[in-house]
Amino acid sequence: MIEVERLTKKYRDRVAIDELNFTIGEGEIVGFLGPNGAGKSTTMKILTGFMPPTSGKAKVAGFDLFEQPIEAKKRIGYLPETPPLYPELTVRGYLKYVCELKGVPRAKVKSEIQRVAEGTGIVSELDRLTGVLSKGYRQRVGIAQAMLGAPPLLILDEPTEGLDPRQRKEVLDLIKSLGGKHTVVLSTHILAEVKAICRKVLIIHRGKIVADESMASLTGGKETGLEDKFIALTSE
Amino acid sequence: MRTTFAIMKKELVSYLTTPWAWVVFTVTSFLSSLFFIGLLVSFKQFHDEVHQSPNGWADVPASLHVFRNLTDGVVVNLWQTMLVLTLFVAPFLSMRLFAEERRNKTFELLMTTPVRPIEIVLGKYLGALGIVICTIGVTIVFPIILSMIGSSQSGDTLEWRTVMMGYGALLLWGATNMAIGMFISSMTESQMVAALVSFAVALAWMLLKMTASGLDEPFRSILNYLSFDQQLSSLLKGVLDVKPLVFFGSVIALFLLLTHRSIEAQRWTQ
Numbered sequence A: 001m002i003e004v005e006r007l008t009k010k011y012r013d014r015v016a017i018d019e020l021n022f023t024i025g026e027g028e029i030v031g032f033l034g035p036n037g038a039g040k041s042t043t044m045k046i047l048t049g050f051m052p053p054t055s056g057k058a059k060v061a062g063f064d065l066f067e068q069p070i071e072a073k074k075r076i077g078y079l080p081e082t083p084p085l086y087p088e089l090t091v092r093g094y095l096k097y098v099c100e101l102k103g104v105p106r107a108k109v110k111s112e113i114q115r116v117a118e119g120t121g122i123v124s125e126l127d128r129l130t131g132v133l134s135k136g137y138r139q140r141v142g143i144a145q146a147m148l149g150a151p152p153l154l155i156l157d158e159p160t161e162g163l164d165p166r167q168r169k170e171v172l173d174l175i176k177s178l179g180g181k182h183t184v185v186l187s188t189h190i191l192a193e194v195k196a197i198c199r200k201v202l203i204i205h206r207g208k209i210v211a212d213e214s215m216a217s218l219t220g221g222k223e224t225g226l227e228d229k230f231i232a233l234t235s236e
Numbered sequence B: 001m002r003t004t005f006a007i008m009k010k011e012l013v014s015y016l017t018t019p020w021a022w023v024v025f026t027v028t029s030f031l032s033s034l035f036f037i038g039l040l041v042s043f044k045q046f047h048d049e050v051h052q053s054p055n056g057w058a059d060v061p062a063s064l065h066v067f068r069n070l071t072d073g074v075v076v077n078l079w080q081t082m083l084v085l086t087l088f089v090a091p092f093l094s095m096r097l098f099a100e101e102r103r104n105k106t107f108e109l110l111m112t113t114p115v116r117p118i119e120i121v122l123g124k125y126l127g128a129l130g131i132v133i134c135t136i137g138v139t140i141v142f143p144i145i146l147s148m149i150g151s152s153q154s155g156d157t158l159e160w161r162t163v164m165m166g167y168g169a170l171l172l173w174g175a176t177n178m179a180i181g182m183f184i185s186s187m188t189e190s191q192m193v194a195a196l197v198s199f200a201v202a203l204a205w206m207l208l209k210m211t212a213s214g215l216d217e218p219f220r221s222i223l224n225y226l227s228f229d230q231q232l233s234s235l236l237k238g239v240l241d242v243k244p245l246v247f248f249g250s251v252i253a254l255f256l257l258l259t260h261r262s263i264e265a266q267r268w269t270q
């Protein structure tokens, strides 16, 4: 689903990611881990076609992100670090607008909105302005927006950030249920979440991939395996 | 096509649900009413003076004969004042177009959904056009009022052809200002900066003719050609002229293109 080859991004002279190579298969749920400033958000911004890399290649579903951006973007749902909301629109109005941007067929818009709203638990908020929502609800609307149109690939930058424990679990269950049909790449700082739902883990440190393995082989089956490995790989 | 339309609709909704557009709209209506009343009062005074003098219009210098009728004496003058007012108003309407997307981080949404940048630019511009037409377009009520309550000794109260040409010139100037403002808005995150720079650019354009008079040929002719009042003068006099349409049409197209370039380029220079 994702093929990345020697992907590099420099912000002026600061190297954010340095020659990344990895592939992600269809239907996988991948945890994208790394300390603050490691380059997770940068990688995601490139994979969603928001910004071009300094060098290297990225493909989504076989489409090069910078040669056939429209085809690639049709297949991606993206939750950026900050949920991209228009405070003056209602949740329903906002989701409808995103459907139009994504080209969801007119006849399906209503049922799509209902589907993602149920999935993310925002049905009761549909007629409120997005500008007055609490942080957790904003985050949920951001996730709902990414799911519109059921794109085969979801790229979620810290999806559980700001959610309460119950909602956190619901969102994780939701993501887990997408596995198999959808490919999901999510970044997070909470290792327990990764352990609960991801079968594959990518760890990035100072712009370089330091682990690209299945959960089982990384932890070696131990309960604290993931924490130990994360700390060992991202020390110095 | 559908996305362009959706973006346009969203722009209109955003404008109308934020107090900003209403403030601008109210201020514009208020100021233009003041100008209108002011013009009417001086028109009346002038006519009273002329009627009191023994020879009537024969004594009046030719340059003031525009005050003989309501069309030239009031409406065309109103359009001229509105051109200046537009200069102040348009930056406040255009400043949020892209700057706000950056601030809200919604630019990331626009750029990662399967929408072509050109659709974003067109959709936004059409929305902005709708708003500027509503804001400065309300002034059409003034000639309508005149035609209902005014009177003339010869022929129609108003010469509608001239009125509408001037109105067209005003809208054209508004549309041009919005295109420039949109481009400037696409380069900054700050709405304040966007408004100020747009205003400065439009003001400089307005002052071009003054600068031109102090210059030698061929610069004088070039600046005169580029100055917008030169371009609009024939329309304001009621002469149908395609030159200004082509001129402002090209300026609008140029700035739409620049906006397109600018949003593409920014992704590269992050």
Ligand SMILES: Nc1ncnc2c1ncn2[C@@H]1O[C@H](COP(=O)(O)OP(=O)(O)OP(=O)(O)O)[C@@H](O)[C@H]1O
Binding pocket: A011, A014, A015, A016, A034, A035, A036, A037, A038, A039, A040, A041, A042, A043, B270
């Ligand atoms: N717009 C930018 N301009 C300059 N440098 C940037 C910019 N965005 C990110 N960086 C730098 O690139 C590096 C990677 O940042 P990135 O946001 O990808 O990290 P991250 O892994 O998402 O971190 P976090 O866990 O804190 O979200 C950091 O050193 C950051 O300072």
Ligand SMILES: [Mg+2]
Binding pocket: A040, A041, A042, A081, A157
């Ligand atoms: Mg990040």
